[in-house]
Amino acid sequence: MAWFKREIKGIITTTEEKKETPDGIWNKCPQCKKPLHYTEQVENQYVCHYCGYHLRIGSKEYFSVLFDNNEFTELFPDLTSGDPLHFTDTKKYTDRITETQFKTGLKDALRVGVGKINEQDLVIACMDFNFIGGSMGSVVGEKIARAIDHSIEHKIPFLMISKSGGARMMEAAFSLMQMAKTSAKLALLGQAKIPYISLLTDPTTGGVTASYAMLGDINIAEPGSLIGFAGPRVIKETIKKDLPKGFQTAEFVQEHGFLDFIVDRREMKEELSAFLKMMKN
Ligand SMILES: [Zn+2]
Secondary structure, eight states, X not given: OOSOOOXXXXXXXXXXXOOOOOTTSEEEOTTTOOEEEXXXXXXXXXXXXXXXXXXXXXXXXXXXHHSGGGOEEEESTTOOOOOTTOOBSSSBHHHHHHHHHHHHSOSSSEEEEEEEETTEEEEEEEEOTTTGGGOBOHHHHHHXXXXXXXXXXXXXXXXXEEEEOSBOGGGHHHHHHHHHHHXXXXXXXXXXXXXXXXXXXXXXXXXXXXXXXXXXXXXXXXXXXBBOSSOHHHHHHHHTSOOOXXXXXXXXXHHTTSOSEEOOHHHHHHHHHHHHXXXXX
């Protein structure tokens, strides 16, 4: 006699009653390939608890990691991009913007929030890589400029979290102008003696590295982040030499004097508030 007998033949659960695992509950660590459960990721500040890999996250996650109780006021949330050049590549720039907005729920590649971290006021501007590669267009530049104005007006320190492939090619020179604009605004912030901390995350490249990301009173990065101006392939072809091992990682960049500290994301909030306290006194 069989130890198990199916009494009713066939699958009788209707499609509506079937239980499905929601997407994204499990995620594979890109470095060690071990499965990571979503709630574990959140608890561990989106760092792999096996190998310490820092998962790429966006402004929503950074705000939740840094702001006390995830409480903050978003500034200038409705700025969106124009299309000054009537640019078209594989699709029209305006269509690309609308589609990306729909897909990501974001208005552009940067969000600004003001709130408290460990009870100290802070303005945070944070880039979103999944909005056209975190590219720096006029909206990104304008939001940074306005965030700095807010910092100066209210005497609140400014934190910039960079994550970008560089300038937004669809806006050409208008995009490049943001480098000068944000740098000039940061100079005003410096004159007003208000601290600026720049946090470089994976990846920070192109015009972003060449402007605001490297202008912090303190420049810090997350471990293992790619930080550079041009990509390694372009450099290799230009200088016709093999590049050293670990080239353009945060650790390499720090060793060569471009970064002050590398901070693990799990200690980021404590470290940032220590810096803020130090600069206040
Ligand atoms: Zn891992």
